[in-house]
């Protein structure tokens with residue numbers, strides 16, 4: 001095991017050092033390899049960047065030192081062929097609630113046994129990246145059985161948008177009762193891409209929701225437009241009204257539900273277990289996937305600034321990565337692993353994971369573990385790379401393991417051996 005590990009390290013260092021890119025060579029020289037602590041390893045990314053001309057705004061903003069979990073970990077496939085899961089969250093009673101993109105939800109035991117299928121949701125537009133997306137429990141769920149979900153809603157004229165609805169799970173846990181839409185991220189658009197939409201409640205009972213810019217040029221430009229609901233993170237009440245204190249309540253023509261703007265395709269959202277701050281993962285263009293620390297009223301730059309380029313290789317806008325008044329990502333990836341659902345690890349079962357940020361990667365086909373100290377990323381690890389799965393979402397279970405769902409329809413548990 002150890003021999004294999006050192007061989008992997010040596011290979012990684014060789015690939016890094018043999019690259020023609022100066023930035024990478026410098027990092028490799030400064031790296032002290034320590035295989036007993038699992039820290040200070042070479043950066044996990046060894047492929048050349050798409051945009052070598054773009055430099056990070058600060059040290060450690062990309063290609064940070066690698067880390068490796070030293071606690072023995074085991075991985076188990078709990079369920080297969082469950083459908084097209086998009087989100088997994090904890091349910092009371094040591095169970096999981098899993099959404100299915102095609103328009104229903106399922107309840108699973110911690111062992112991966114299907115306990116119930118919940119139907120009766122409003123129709124979803126499941127074309128492309130759309131469908132029944134994220135779900136969140138009402139903070140008083142134990143008493144009221146109310147849930148909130150995000151989905152793509154289609155009109156008769158074929159236009160669609162991201163909508164957020166609420167409803168109650170029936171006593172037999174087979175249907176959704178009294179579903180109704182509390183918020184629509186208007187305008188309606190003709191696109192089947194970049195809906196968002198991740199949901200998260202804060203401790204005060206306000207709901208945050210990410211909405212993408214629909215991947216068409218007109219929508220992209222609206223990410224900077226406060227009168228449009230595209231490319232935004234919203235903060236709303238349980239009734240879908242603007243949260244009190246929202247940053248643009250008094251700005252003429254601005255949507256009062258907006259919390260932050262300038263987002264592209266944000267599919268991960270969670271609160272840091274210690275600081276309570278809101279962290280987001282966002283799919284950027286080619287070479288510009290981001291992790292952001294979300295603050296009220298801030299502009300996260302899309303499409304004005306980005307570390308990525310068009311899929312054709314063409315620069316975006318003026319080809320700039322920084323601008324006064326626009327937030328820098330805490331971390332970015334180039335090439336793009338396409339970050340999806342994410343969760344902080346708040347447990348103690350794997351002590352070295354405490355307060356780390358775990359992110360499911362789609363194109364990258366792994367789970368990333370980011371060590372975060374003082375709001376900076378200080379280490380990165382790739383987990384479950386050998387499974388060849390697109391990891392759509394993940395959550396920390398009550399047993400201190402990570403539970404993930406994949407596009408191939410699996411539920412996977414990764415926890416202490």
Ligand SMILES: [Ca+2]
Pocket residue numbers: 262290300301302305306327328329
């Ligand atoms: Ca950004």
